Amino acid sequence: MIEQQAVPEAMRWSTENCTISRTMEILGDKWTFHVLREVFVGVRRFEEMRARAEIPRQVLTDRLTGLIERGLLRREPYRVPGQRERYEYRLTQAGLDLYPVLVALVQWGDEHLPLEAGPPLVPEHRGDCGEKVTVVLRCAAGHEPTPRQVALHPGPGAQPRV
Amino acid sequence: MIEQQAVPEAMRWSTENCTISRTMEILGDKWTFHVLREVFVGVRRFEEMRARAEIPRQVLTDRLTGLIERGLLRREPYRVPGQRERYEYRLTQAGLDLYPVLVALVQWGDEHLPLEAGPPLVPEHRGDCGEKVTVVLRCAAGHEPTPRQVALHPGPGAQPRV
Numbered sequence: 001m002i003e004q005q006a007v008p009e010a011m012r013w014s015t016e017n018c019t020i021s022r023t024m025e026i027l028g029d030k031w032t033f034h035v036l037r038e039v040f041v042g043v044r045r046f047e048e049m050r051a052r053a054e055i056p057r058q059v060l061t062d063r064l065t066g067l068i069e070r071g072l073l074r075r076e077p078y079r080v081p082g083q084r085e086r087y088e089y090r091l092t093q094a095g096l097d098l099y100p101v102l103v104a105l106v107q108w109g110d111e112h113l114p115l116e117a118g119p120p121l122v123p124e125h126r127g128d129c130g131e132k133v134t135v136v137l138r139c140a141a142g143h144e145p146t147p148r149q150v151a152l153h154p155g156p157g158a159q160p161r162v
Numbered sequence: 163m164i165e166q167q168a169v170p171e172a173m174r175w176s177t178e179n180c181t182i183s184r185t186m187e188i189l190g191d192k193w194t195f196h197v198l199r200e201v202f203v204g205v206r207r208f209e210e211m212r213a214r215a216e217i218p219r220q221v222l223t224d225r226l227t228g229l230i231e232r233g234l235l236r237r238e239p240y241r242v243p244g245q246r247e248r249y250e251y252r253l254t255q256a257g258l259d260l261y262p263v264l265v266a267l268v269q270w271g272d273e274h275l276p277l278e279a280g281p282p283l284v285p286e287h288r289g290d291c292g293e294k295v296t297v298v299l300r301c302a303a304g305h306e307p308t309p310r311q312v313a314l315h316p317g318p319g320a321q322p323r324v
Contacts, residue, residue: 007210008203008204008205008206008210009204010200010203010204010205010214011205011210011213011214013282014214015196015199015214015215015216017277017282018199018282018283019267019268019271019272019275019277019281019282019283020195020196020199020264020267020268020271020283021192021195021196021199022271022275023267023268023270023271023275024192024195024196024267025192026275027192027267028192029191029192030183030186030187030189030190030191033182033183033186034177034182034183034186037177037180037182037183037314038172040314041170041172041314042170042171042172043170043172043173044170048169048170048173051173052172052173052176052177052323053177054177071274094274096309096310097270097273097274097309098270098309099299099309099312100262100266100269100270100297100298100299100309101263101266101267101270102182102314103266103299103312104262104263104265104266104297105181105182105185105186105189105263106181106182106185106314107262108185108259108260108262108263109181109182109184109185110181111259112233112256112259113181113184113185113188115179115181115319116319117318117319118317118318118319119181119317119318119319120175120179120180120181120316120317120319120320120321121180121181121182121314121315121316121317121320122314122315122316122317123299123312123313123314123315124301124312124313124314124315125301125303125305125307125311125312126307126311126312126313127311129301129303129305129307131301131302131303131305132301132302133299133300133301133302133307133312134299134300134301134302135262135266135297135298135299135300136262136297136298136300137261137262137265137285137295137296137297138295138296138297138298139286139287139291139293139294139295139296140293140294140295140296141287141291141293143287143291143293145287145288145291145295147258147259147260147261147262148258149287149288149289150261150265150285150286150287150288150295151285151286151288152199152202152203152264152268152283152284152285152286153283153284153285153286154282154283154284155280155281155282155283155284156279156280156281157277157278157279157280157281157282158282158283159282161214
């Protein structure tokens with residue numbers, strides 16, 4: 001039983017401009033992650049995404065529009081012979097830079113929500129190497145701290161709470 | 163203009179048991195990330211979280227309950243003198259293991275949604291080191307591929323689409 005009441009240091013700082021909040025405002029909800037996953041595994045066309053990920057049509061339209069507005073996806077025209085022009089959705093550099101987020105989610109899920117048959121989706125180093133890719137925490141001095149050895153501290157953009 | 167219609171390899175595989183989906187079902191929405199952030203920065207009490215993160219009371223109750231049920235948080239009793247027993251919320255090992263996900267989100271946000279004043283929240287190596295922590299993509303052979311050099315492939319748990 002804890003008896004003293006220590007006020008955490010973090011209570012001095014505002015969450016108003018928090019990077020996690022701002023990032024999650026953009027990434028939004030689980031559907032966004034489903035859509036991003038499709039593009040990351042190379043499924044780039046509306047009907048294919050809808051069929052494979054079983055995303056309702058309106059949700060998919062909405063999330064694709066949002067991801068384009070936010071600069072994570074771009075559209076590339078294509079045409080199936082005899083049909084009208086359509087678009088493929090491709091990752092921009094900002095979208096591709098979400099790879100560590102996706103790999104970290106996959107890694108956590110495979111560890112804490114494992115399937116008996118093993119992981120369904122494995123990030124691999126392309127080309128000749130082909131080895132499994134993971135994310136690693138590393139500090140600027142080259143150490144690789146465990147989660148318990150990492151702390152989140154206020155940086156130069158931190159604003160005091162009023 | 164792309165003219166041929168190649169069916170992506172991923173269309174052969176089901177997303178039914180996808181690790182990203184299963185993980186996002188647990189993490190859920192942006193509010194869950196707000197709550198996790200609070201605990202990660204050391205804000206562990208209901209009233210403090212509510213006040214600092216400006217989370218509506220019912221949403222906070224709901225997300226805390228969910229995170230406990232899913233094994234990411236645990237409750238620890240405390241008592242402020244003269245008041246009833248209350249609970250602090252602390253990360254379990256499974257919760258702590260989300261650190262790479264949080265650091266990856268912070269890193270992406272600081273790069274792609276930068277604040278003029280600099281990052282508000284900086285992951286640091288605790289103790290004597292104190293250097294900034296980032297996440298790095300690394301393969302089992304020790305290479306550090308860029309996002310473009312990583313690909314998501316079906317693993318042993320992948321199920322064919324029917």
